[in-house]
Amino acid sequence: MEKVQKQILHIDVNNAFLSWTAIDRLAQGEKIDIREIEAVIGGDETKRSGIVLAKSMKAKTKGVCTGETLYQARLKCPNLQVFKGDYKSYKKHSNDLYNLLLQYTDKIERFSIDECFLDMTHYLGNEELLSKAYEISKRVKKELGFTVNIGVAHNKLLAKMASDFTKPDRVHTLYEEEIPTKMWVLPVSELLMIGKKTLPKLYNLKIKTIGDLAKQDKSFLIKKFGKHGLMMWEYSNGIDNSEVNYLEEKPKGIGNSVTLPSDIAEKEKIEKVLLSLAEQVSYRLRKYNMYANVVNVSLRTKDFKDFSHQKKLICATANTKDIYEVAKELLNEMYKNGTFIRLVGLRVDKLVDKNEMQLSLFSNEKNEKQEKIDKVVDSLKDKYGYNFVTRAGKLHSEEVIKLKDI
DNA sequence: TCTGGGGTCCTAGGACCC
DNA sequence: TCTGGGGTCCTAGGACCC
Numbered sequence: 001m002e003k004v005q006k007q008i009l010h011i012d013v014n015n016a017f018l019s020w021t022a023i024d025r026l027a028q029g030e031k032i033d034i035r036e037i038e039a040v041i042g043g044d045e046t047k048r049s050g051i052v053l054a055k056s057m058k059a060k061t062k063g064v065c066t067g068e069t070l071y072q073a074r075l076k077c078p079n080l081q082v083f084k085g086d087y088k089s090y091k092k093h094s095n096d097l098y099n100l101l102l103q104y105t106d107k108i109e110r111f112s113i114d115e116c117f118l119d120m121t122h123y124l125g126n127e128e129l130l131s132k133a134y135e136i137s138k139r140v141k142k143e144l145g146f147t148v149n150i151g152v153a154h155n156k157l158l159a160k161m162a163s164d165f166t167k168p169d170r171v172h173t174l175y176e177e178e179i180p181t182k183m184w185v186l187p188v189s190e191l192l193m194i195g196k197k198t199l200p201k202l203y204n205l206k207i208k209t210i211g212d213l214a215k216q217d218k219s220f221l222i223k224k225f226g227k228h229g230l231m232m233w234e235y236s237n238g239i240d241n242s243e244v245n246y247l248e249e250k251p252k253g254i255g256n257s258v259t260l261p262s263d264i265a266e267k268e269k270i271e272k273v274l275l276s277l278a279e280q281v282s283y284r285l286r287k288y289n290m291y292a293n294v295v296n297v298s299l300r301t302k303d304f305k306d307f308s309h310q311k312k313l314i315c316a317t318a319n320t321k322d323i324y325e326v327a328k329e330l331l332n333e334m335y336k337n338g339t340f341i342r343l344v345g346l347r348v349d350k351l352v353d354k355n356e357m358q359l360s361l362f363s364n365e366k367n368e369k370q371e372k373i374d375k376v377v378d379s380l381k382d383k384y385g386y387n388f389v390t391r392a393g394k395l396h397s398e399e400v401i402k403l404k405d406i
Numbered sequence: 407t408c409t410g411g412g413g414t415c416c417t418a419g420g421a422c423c424c
Numbered sequence: 425t426c427t428g429g430g431g432t433c434c435t436a437g438g439a440c441c442c
Contacts, residue, residue: 043410049411050407050410068408068409070407112441193439198440228416228440252415255412307436308437343411345411
């Protein structure tokens with residue numbers, strides 16, 4: 001059976017957070033379009049999260065990079081203007097884009113808040129596909145007020161690589177025959193899944209461009225890098241057979257973490273943070289109607305050393321209390337008193353659907369009571385806002401760590 | 407006023423079983 | 425005695441993505 005060639009688009013919003021904040025500000029009557037000045041969307045330095053989340057073209061020209069500290073960015077760009085992000089607004093703009101794209105196909109994979117893959121295989125031939133890409137590009141700009149880059153190709157990898165070519169507001173193709181001229185000439189760091197740990201290893205092997213990587217012996221790369229080596233070889237040669245995953249997927253794990261206002265070195269205070277996180281994580285878990293089989297606590301020390309411990313549960317749970325109790329056990333195992341901690345994280349993994357669980361097998365009166373308590377607390381949170389309801393344990397502590405609204 | 411927060415997937419070693 | 429070896433589960437840590 002001959003395989004039908006897939007037709008894929010990758011849509012990538014240009015400077016998403018910055019563009020969307022620019023639109024919101026203009027809508028509120030602000031005169032200056034922050035896309036036209038040296039500006040970034042940044043975290044909060046007073047909360048020790050002062051990093052660049054998105055940058056304008058002008059800030060980029062000055063060398064400002066996503067992920068660097070605002071302090072570093074200001075050194076490169078002294079007139080830099082910093083604006084706060086608004087996740088709720090971003091979600092809305094992202095949905096607007098999604099709804100527009102639904103007019104072309106319902107096979108859309110939302111890869112992140114500002115990126116989508118579209119399976120357009122029902123459009124016949126490259127010409128038709130390309131003209132649809134231009135149509136989408138124009139319509140998004142006109143109807144939604146921001147620009148996108150669109151990658152046009154026959155698989156997801158090549159579409160994503162293509163959308164990353166020159167920006168902003170561009171449509172690029174990357175068909176198989178264009179790989180040598182458009183992709184192999186690029187530095188190997190541009191290839192998807194080549195990060196900052198792999199890059200120096202490739203440089204040591206005199207592999208500098210994606211083309212250099214593509215010409216390597218496949219088995220040599222597998223011997224050197226294992227599975228990752230095979231993937232690098234396939235990607236550099238434009239091979240990717242993955243499907244556009246358009247069905248709504250349930251999460252495999254749910255986690256929250258918080259950088260503390262200042263480093264702390266007392267277990268009791270870390271426990272209070274864990275209680276807040278347990279509430280947050282289990283609340284989200286219950287919203288998905290899922291149970292967790294693994295609880296994981298992670299810590300970051302003041303000198304940025306990360307470590308974590310995890311534990312498989314005897315019985316899956318979505319109770320705040322159950323998760324909190326296990327989290328405390330894990331903290332006890334791993335925490336050495338006196339160590340200064342910067343970040344505390346709690347996540348649950350190996351999630352299962354509530355409906356797919358054989359209930360009552362292990363459930364008892366105590367569990368049912370806990371579930372009822374959580375249910376009441378959840379509905380109050382839904383009604384009056386997440387931070388409205390607080391646990392008694394937290395109310396009586398002087399160290400209340402207020403978590404951001406979710 | 408130096409370094410976020412949310413994820414997924416992979417690896418390697420130890421325990422344990424047959 | 426000369427110390428198998430495959431398979432699975434669990435855990436800690438790491439790499440990468442946006």
